[in-house]
Amino acid sequence: MKILLFVFISLIFIQCSSEIYKKDDFYSQATLKTEREKFYSTAIYETINQSLSLPLTDSTESKYTSAFWAMELLQFRNEVTDKAISNSLTDFQNRSITFQRALMEIIFTLYQSEFVNEIKSLLPQINNSKIFAMCIHYLKEAEDLEHLKRYSKIFESKFMRPVEDPIIKMLNYDLNTKFRHKLNTPPLIDLLKKNFSSDKIVIYSFQRLNRDYPGLVVIKKPDGKFLRDESGEIFSVPQLARAITELPGYITNGNTPEGILSIQGTDVSKNTFIGPSPNLQLVIPFEVTPEIYFHKSIDDSVWYFDLYKNLLPESWQDYLPIYESFYAGKAGRNEIIAHGTTIAPQFYNDKSYYPFTPSLGCLTTKEIWSEETGRLVESDQLKFMNSLLQFSELKGYLIVVNIDNKHSPVELREIKDLILMAEN
Numbered sequence: 001m002k003i004l005l006f007v008f009i010s011l012i013f014i015q016c017s018s019e020i021y022k023k024d025d026f027y028s029q030a031t032l033k034t035e036r037e038k039f040y041s042t043a044i045y046e047t048i049n050q051s052l053s054l055p056l057t058d059s060t061e062s063k064y065t066s067a068f069w070a071m072e073l074l075q076f077r078n079e080v081t082d083k084a085i086s087n088s089l090t091d092f093q094n095r096s097i098t099f100q101r102a103l104m105e106i107i108f109t110l111y112q113s114e115f116v117n118e119i120k121s122l123l124p125q126i127n128n129s130k131i132f133a134m135c136i137h138y139l140k141e142a143e144d145l146e147h148l149k150r151y152s153k154i155f156e157s158k159f160m161r162p163v164e165d166p167i168i169k170m171l172n173y174d175l176n177t178k179f180r181h182k183l184n185t186p187p188l189i190d191l192l193k194k195n196f197s198s199d200k201i202v203i204y205s206f207q208r209l210n211r212d213y214p215g216l217v218v219i220k221k222p223d224g225k226f227l228r229d230e231s232g233e234i235f236s237v238p239q240l241a242r243a244i245t246e247l248p249g250y251i252t253n254g255n256t257p258e259g260i261l262s263i264q265g266t267d268v269s270k271n272t273f274i275g276p277s278p279n280l281q282l283v284i285p286f287e288v289t290p291e292i293y294f295h296k297s298i299d300d301s302v303w304y305f306d307l308y309k310n311l312l313p314e315s316w317q318d319y320l321p322i323y324e325s326f327y328a329g330k331a332g333r334n335e336i337i338a339h340g341t342t343i344a345p346q347f348y349n350d351k352s353y354y355p356f357t358p359s360l361g362c363l364t365t366k367e368i369w370s371e372e373t374g375r376l377v378e379s380d381q382l383k384f385m386n387s388l389l390q391f392s393e394l395k396g397y398l399i400v401v402n403i404d405n406k407h408s409p410v411e412l413r414e415i416k417d418l419i420l421m422a423e424n
Contacts, residue, residue: 020386021277021278021386023378026277026375026376026379026382028272028276030342031344032374033372043073043076044074044076048067048080049078049080052064058096061095061098065098067084068102068103068106071109072105072109072110072244072245073347075347085103088103093122093125097131101128104138108137108246109244116143119135120143129159130252130331132155132168133167133248134247136148136151136152137171137247145175145178149176166250167251167331170250171250173321174248180209185403188403188418192220192422200222200295200393200395200396200397201222203219203396204219204220204401205217205363205398206401206403206415207256207400207410208403208404211240211242211243211246212246213406213408213409213410214238214240214353214356214409214410215238215239215409216411218419219235219388221391222391227387233412237383238356238380239363239364239380240353240357240358241256241363242256242353242358243360249328250331251331251333252331252333256336256363257327258321258322258324258401259321259322259326259328259399260311260399261284261398262293262294262398263398264281264282266278266281267281267337269339273343275342277340277367277382277385278381278385279339279340279381280337280338283334283336284325284336285308286329287333287334290303303330308326311397321402336361336363337362339362339365340367340382341366343357345357345368363398365379365381365384366378366380403415
């Protein structure tokens with residue numbers, strides 16, 4: 001009987017610990033050297049150079065915005081793009097809101113200090129809170145903080161509706177804290193010990209305020225213990241929460257917002273740049289109903305502040321940065337997931353996060369593909385997703401939290417003692 005019991009337990013362990021997702025099972029044609037070279041050439045000469053050589057009109061706006069996106073992805077600029085950006089700024093007020101936002105996004109990404117005077121001159125005319133916040137963040141290194149606060153007060157007096165604007169609320173917090181110059185983070189142990197749900201997992205993504213450096217993911221099981229790897233060490237995977245734009249998390253296409261995201265299972269993306277490896281589906285407040293977000297029946301069908309607040313430990317309930325995901329959702333952000341990548345890391349070989357590739361606000365892991373075979377060579381995404389296969393239901397929460405502003409990747413040794421304390 002004891003032998004049978006041992007065999008049964010062993011079979012369960014083998015089944016739970018085996019890697020269902022194998023690197024050899026994944027193929028991406030887009031990662032072949034010939035395909036990457038073809039994409040790069042087409043992006044430069046057609047999507048960027050040809051599009052931006054056209055006169056800017058209502059009918060060519062979409063070509064310009066596609067070119068801006070390609071410039072961000074490739075980290076590319078030249079004389080053609082420089083001239084097009086300058087001309088676009090001159091015509092700013094005649095362009096659509098969609099175009100204005102795309103223009104500000106590329107300026108923020110690749111022209112970080114070259115159009116200060118032009119952006120300052122635009123501020124009094126801007127009546128869109130998202131574009132206004134992008135302008136303020138663009139000017140933060142060049143303009144006096146008190147001047148920026150004054151701009152914000154003028155904007156509020158002229159254009160604000162009676163209903164609170166989530167973007168302006170977060171922007172004012174940034175202004176009043178010198179753009180979070182010094183983090184006053186509540187006790188991290190309280191966040192680790194918090195029982196968010198007795199039957200669901202909680203994934204913590206520890207990040208730096210400076211998202212130029214990868215963070216680290218750990219997983220808390222429903223029993224409150226943290227997942228271990230085969231050696232008995234706390235399981236962890238590096239994870240990047242940086243957007244290519246590096247805009248704040250409450251703005252569309254900005255960094256992954258800090259706060260609580262709801263886990264909604266897994267999927268495989270059809271997006272060529274995300275690739276075929278499985279991803280973790282996530283939602284933020286306002287993106288779905290409270291019932292879907294909280295994984296349970298709930299009387300309230302409309303979101304309000306206390307629904308989210310009551311999920312937090314008491315010591316964190318007055319810490320506004322942890323509400324960034326709430327206000328990002330209220331401002332219209334969506335489709336933030338945790339995924340791999342097929343983007344060529346060479347585009348970013350001079351960046352501190354290399355060989356990671358940034359996204360448009362999602363959480364990304366490192367994936368290296370063979371340019372000869374199109375097969376996966378290295379995948380932290382598969383390591384991450386394989387670790388989740390042992391859970392019968394993939395529901396729970398993923399919490400993104402900035403622990404400090406060091407200029408280095410987050411390492412397990414920094415948080416290990418707190419994790420061990422939280423388990424006891």
